[in-house]
Amino acid sequence: DTGVSQDPRHKITKRGQNVTFRCDPISEHNRLYWYRQTLGQGPEFLTYFQNEAQLEKSRLLSDRFSAERPKGSFSTLEIQRTEQGDSAMYLCASSLASSEAFFGQGTRLTVV
Amino acid sequence: RKEVEQDPGPFNVPEGATVAFNCTYSNSASQSFFWYRQDCRKEPKLLMSVYSSGNEDGRFTAQLNRASQYISLLIRDSKLSDSATYLCVVIPTGTYKYIFGTGTRLKVLA
Numbered sequence: 001d002t003g004v005s006q007d008p009r010h011k012i013t014k015r016g017q018n019v020t021f022r023c024d025p026i027s028e029h030n031r032l033y034w035y036r037q038t039l040g041q042g043p044e045f046l047t048y049f050q051n052e053a054q055l056e057k058s059r060l061l062s063d064r065f066s067a068e069r070p071k072g073s074f075s076t077l078e079i080q081r082t083e084q085g086d087s088a089m090y091l092c093a094s095s096l097a098s099s100e101a102f103f104g105q106g107t108r109l110t111v112v
Numbered sequence: 113r114k115e116v117e118q119d120p121g122p123f124n125v126p127e128g129a130t131v132a133f134n135c136t137y138s139n140s141a142s143q144s145f146f147w148y149r150q151d152c153r154k155e156p157k158l159l160m161s162v163y164s165s166g167n168e169d170g171r172f173t174a175q176l177n178r179a180s181q182y183i184s185l186l187i188r189d190s191k192l193s194d195s196a197t198y199l200c201v202v203i204p205t206g207t208y209k210y211i212f213g214t215g216t217r218l219k220v221l222a
Contacts, residue, residue: 031208040120042199042212043156056209091155093210100146101210103155 002026004104006092012110013082020078021107025094032075033093033101034067043091049075082111113138116202118213126221129190133216135200136182144203145176147185149196150215156199159185190220 005024013019025032030051035043046065047057051072064082069075079086089108093101118135125131137145145162160167162174162183173186183202187194200213 033210035212040214042116042118042214043210045209045211048209050208056207095208100158100161103157105155 006104010108018080023075023092029094029096031095035091037089084111087111115211116213118216122217124219130188132186134184137202139204141205142202143205146201148199151196195220
């Protein structure tokens with residue numbers, strides 16, 4: 001399978017714990033995106049990378065959220081001190097230049 | 113005002129019907145436009161890009177109206193398998209950020 005891969009697919013965590021998600025993009029894609037989606041809403045932009053550089057970060061993203069793409073390949077999204085409001089589907093996507101973005105199957109986070 | 117707005121629906125239509133969705137965007141300098149399809153509890157998948165001259169792919173036609181800042185999607189001869197949420201996506205000029213609308217739910221009824 002050469003699509004975008006996300007791990008884990010599901011995560012249940014207690015409030016206050018830290019969680020980390022991983023995304024492996026399509027291999028030749030230089031752009032990588034993180035989105036968050038809640039029920040009944042479209043995906044909400046969090047951040048994106050071009051190669052290893054983080055070019056834009058949403059103002060909605062609090063300091064508890066951090067993303068990295070250390071070698072311009074896979075990326076991680078960490079949420080510190082999780083809150084119930086962080087419960088959502090976290091989607092990763094990748095693209096090549098200005099072509100369409102391909103999404104992974106997402107990581108569903110539940111904070112209890 | 114949201115950057116990209118869509119009627120959330122649902123649109124309930126019988127099989128074989130023609131249905132159209134509109135999406136408006138606020139940034140007049142937007143450069144690229146797409147329609148994505150999302151099935152329940154699945155990831156969004158590209159349905160089609162939207163070009164200035166309009167484009168067609170089988171039963172699906174997409175159009176862009178830059179003057180009025182909206183894009184449209186027309187589905188002819190609806191199939192049960194067309195039931196999904198259709199997401200409008202806009203990329204503003206000067207960024208590579210994909211801005212999604214809330215999506216329009218379509219239910220095609222037998």
